[in-house]
Amino acid sequence: MKTFLHLFDNTIISYIYSYNKKRKNIFFLFLFFISIVSGFTQEVSATFDSIYKLPEKNIDKLSLYNNLFNTYQKNNDFKQLGLETYELAKKVYKQSIDTAIYYNQKAIDATLKTNPIDSCLLKSCYYNVGFYNKRKKDYIKAIAGYKKSLTLKDCKNLSKGARKHLPKTYFALASHFFQNGDYFTAAKNYQKSLDLTPPNEIGQMINSHTRIGRSYKNMRDLTSGKKALYHFLKADSLYKTLSDQNIENNFIFYNNIAGQYAQNGQHLNSSNESTQNALKYYAKSIELAKKITNPVLLEEFYYNLGITYQTIDLKKAEQYFLKSIDAAHQLENNFKKYTFLGLGITASLNKKHKQAQEYFLKSLVYFLQKENITENTPISDKQLYTVQDKERLLELFRSQMENWDRMLDESQSTEVAKLMIQKAKLSDRLITIMLKEDLSNSSKLLIRNLASEIYILALEACYSINDIKNAFYFAEKNKAILLIQNIKKNSTSIDNTPIIKPTYFSNPNLISILPFEEINLVENEVILHYVMAERLLGKVPDAYGIYISKSIKKIFKIADTDGLITNIKTLRKKLDTPFVTEEDQQNYYNLSNKVLNTIIPTEIQKDLPNKKLTVLGDHILNFIPFEPLIIDKKLNKYLIEICEVRYDYSLTFKEENKNIIRKPSKEFLGIAPIYFDTLTSLKNSEKEILLGKKYYTGETQTDKNTTKQNFINNATNYKILHLATHANASDSIQPWIAFRDSKLSLQELDTIKNNAELVILSACNTSIGKINQGEGVMSLARGFFKSGAKAVIPSLWKTNDKASFYIIATFYKYLHEGQTSSAALRSAKIDYLKTHTDAEASPYYWAPLIIIGDSTPILSQKKYNSLYILPLVIIAVIIFFIIRYRRKMIEA
Structure with missing residues (x-):
């Protein structure tokens, strides 16, 4: 029967199809008949085979195949449908990979509907998901396919094939990320490739170790540098086990190892261990270089030597850079952009500033692939978009600015300062373009490191010519870059969520810096805006401040930042404990006054009394509150005693x-878990949240009601959220807030929406977090802002129960009476200082709670009710007396 059908199909179908393609209806009716009969065979049908043997390409016969497949679909013949769509995918992948993927997926869907499932066919389909997507260079889907294939019982030896292709696919995926400058993700995927590589494939293991090393090398920080060196040394040791070695490969290994030792040493000198190791491997490379004729290898080798000698011998550095260019003079590659950049930096360090700029422009020619570039040549966004290595281009711009900065140190020049500002604006455009690209958060952090340095250099230029307008822009943009995180928000609409969501924390595309001209301050309002940033090589941070009031607008530079950092760290330790002796107290007064005088110039201090001060901190300045700083050393008067202080991000x-x-929809929600599964109990926390309920309508949750999910479900409904619980913003893995059953991480907090006018985080160090270079202080307070809060009161260190209870109770009283949240918190602290003396008056007790964000009055429904009830009572009393009076008159 099957043979007959096969012969019959071949003859009749070919005849009908070739005789008249227009007679499709007759053909499809015949096809339907054949498919029903051949369906009994449960193999690839004679009909399918006959279509395949028609002279046209399979891609041109899809309508015939689809008609057959539709017949199977109508008959619920999923086994035949799965088998033949799988076969068709195999037959068309060379003509159209997308078509193959489409039919292969139909095969999977159909096979999953069969009972029993043909596991071998299903495994084959998933294997081909890997094969087809790898061919398409969609490596993530390819990896998923191979992995899925391996979960099924082996057949056709497919598991061996999947295990062979998986490491290669990870390797290809890693190479894609590497080429796009995402070195963090590249290293991760190269490592996965290495982990899956069989131990007998030494060559592939060497290649993976080398690529992992190169990925870490490009991250250019010490921790990553150590990882890079490990992998370079591992690749070298594996290579030595091979019998077939060659000079060029040995040369490459020695060059990589030497260069990484040099990079890890950062500031190399003749007695430095890293320097000695670097020079030892370079000496091995130099011996081999005499036998090397490959100009590409020599170009990079001499470049690495130039980079190494930049910090120990500028003359040798220049010689090796020139050798690099000479070795590659016949090459058409683009590596010279790095060599000319190295020559420019070397000339700048050697105080040959004009020559440095000439080298930098030559480097720019290779980056942009455009001749005759001068400093005034306009560069469009389109040109910046097309640059392959944008990160190194940004380094070039920074190096140019550093060269001009060195010129400013030697002699002030308005022209040079303007060049720096112009270059900073060009860098700013490039930074925005880079942050839009699909990179990992870690890679974007590296970009933000560079960006922060550039904005600091720009501030130096603005400071030198007193350009307050541009200074403000760069300070604000620096903060914006620091605060950007690409957290994907749930787009589902939720009732009572903010109509306008904060974009400042989420998307670089939407950053629009507030124009300086639009800063509107009332007479008693002043702003202190700080910017601080560390250089990548670990140099002491530069620091600048901008003071803005109705009448004063001033940019100032903070002197002795090294000493400031030391003093703030010491001061912070003193704030963490109460005074014990008078000597402790006096030492604190002296140190806090010294810190205040460092960060607030004397002429500005004179303008602060009776003002509302907003502090926009940065870097280590975020680790201390300003209120307990001593402004009057003679009277030991705290800053809080002369002005109101609040904080913001920018x-x-x-x-x-x-x-x-x-x-x-509601006023107040107080949460006090009291008992925890893994943390100590907080038995007094319920008293604290009852203070809020005393003045505001709402509810409190304690003990078993205080689960994480309950908070997530209810957070959006309340004007005031008060959390009295455990928390830790300094957790090295992930900052968290504790609920009865589990912890809410900062990452989870980012996804929760709230409508809160005020969030009170009465817990341990909820504002302090880890300082990430170029990212600022990570904090739980910031997490609440990202989710919609208008203002947050966090703590900077572990609060004292008794003092915290007093201040919060008084705070709620003043807030209920109509004071702004900032004024109410200040009034509460002032009251505390008036009613406590000696050790109890230590800043440790009253200063940890600060307010961040917009400070406005929060009127309660209870107060509204009392305002309405009192007149009604008075009216009722008047009516009572009138009625009583009339009765007496009538009786009389």
């Missing part, structure tokens, strides 16, 4: 956050 964020429309 003016741009302040304006954006203020414009969010919040519509909470």
Whole structure:
């Protein structure tokens, strides 16, 4: 029967199809008949085979195949459908990979509907998911396919094939990320490739170790450098086990190892161990270089030597860079952009500033692949987009600015300062383009490191010519870059969520810096805006401040930042404990006054009394509150005693956050878990949240009701959220807030929406977090802002129960009476200082709670009710007396 059908199909179908393609209806009816009969065979049908043997390409016969497949679909013949769509995918992949993927997926869907499932066919389909997508260079889907294939019982020896292809696919995926400058993700995937490589494939293991090393090398920080060196040394040791070695490969290994030792040493000198190791491997490379004729290898080798000698011998550095260019004079590659950049940096360090700029421009020619570039040549965004290595281009711009900065140190020049500002604006455009690209957060952090340095250099230029307008822009943009995180938000609409969501924390495309001209301050309002950043090589941070009031606008530079950092660290330790002796107290007064005088110039201090001060901190300045700093050393008067202090991230964020429309349905939610599964009990926490309920309508949750999920479900409904619980923003893995059953991480907090006018985090160090270079202080307070809060009161260190209870109770009283949240917190602290003396008056007790964000009054429904009830009572009393009076008159 099967043979007959096969012969019959071949003859009749060919005849009908070739005789008249227009007679499709007759053909499809015949096809339907054949498919029903051949369906009984449960193999690839004679009909399918006959279509395949028609002279046209399979891609041109899809309508015939689809008609057959539709017949199977109508008959619920999923086994035949799965088998033949799988076969068709195999037959068309060379003509159209997307078509193959489509039919292979139909095969999977059909096979999953069969009972029993043909596991071998299913395994084959998943294997081909890997094969087809790898061919398409969609490596992530390819990896998923191979992995899925390996979960099924082996057949056709497919498991061996999947295990062979998986490491190669990871390797290809890693190479894609490497080429796009995402070295962190590249290293991760190269490592996965290495982990899956069989131990007998030494060559592939060597290649993976080398690529992992190169990925870590490009991250250019000490921790990554150590990892890079490990993998380079591992590759070298594996290579030595091979019998077939050659000079060029040995040369490459020695060059990589030497260069990494040099990079890890950072500031190399003749007695430095890293320097000695670097020079030892370079000496081996130099011996081999005499036998090497490959100009590409020699170009990179001499470049590495130039980089190494930049910190120990500038003359030799220049010689090796020139050798690199000479070795590659006949090459058409683009590596010279790095060599000329190295020559420029070397000339700048050697105080040959004009020559340095000439080298930098030559480097720029290779980056942009455009001749005749001068400093005034306009560069479009389109040109910046097309640059392959944008990160190194950004380094070139920074190096140019550093060269001009060195010129400013030697002699002040308005022209040079303007060149720096112009270059900073070009860098700013490039930074925005880079942050839009699909890189890992870690790679973006590296970009933000460079960006932060550039904005600092720009501030130096602005400071030198007193350009307050551009200084403000660069300070604000620096903060914006520090705060950007690409957290994907749930787009599902939720009732009572903010109508305008904060974008400042989420998307670089939407950053629009507040223009300086639009800063509107009232007479008693002043702003202190700080910017601080560390250089990549670990140099002492530069620091600048901008003071803005109605009448004063001033940029100032903070002197002795090294000493400032030391003093702030010491001061912070003193704040963490109460005074024990008078000597402790006096030492604190002296040190805090010294810190205040360092960060606030004397002429600005004179303008602060009776003002509302907003502090926009940065870097280590975020680790101390300003209120307990001593402003009057003779009277030992705290800053809080002369002015009201609040904090914010930046003016741009302040304006954006203020414009969010919040519509909470309820007033107050107090949460006090009291007991925890793994943490110590907080038996007094319930008393604290009852203070809020005393003045505001709402509810409190304690003990078993205080689960993480309950908070997530209810957070969006309340005007005031008060959390009295455990927390830790300094957790090395992930900052968290504790609930009865589990911890809420900072990452989870980012995804929760709230409508809160005020969030009170009465817990341990909820504002302090890890300082990531170029990213600022990570904190739980910031997490609440990202989810919609208008203002947050966090703690900077572990609070004292008794003092915290007093301050929060008084705070709620003043807030209920109509004071702004900032004024109410200050009033509460002032009251505490008036009613406590000696050790109890230590800043440790009263200073940890600060307010960040917009400070506005929060009127309660209870107060509204009392305002309405009192007149009604008075009216009722008057009516009572009138009625009583009339009765007496009538009786009389």
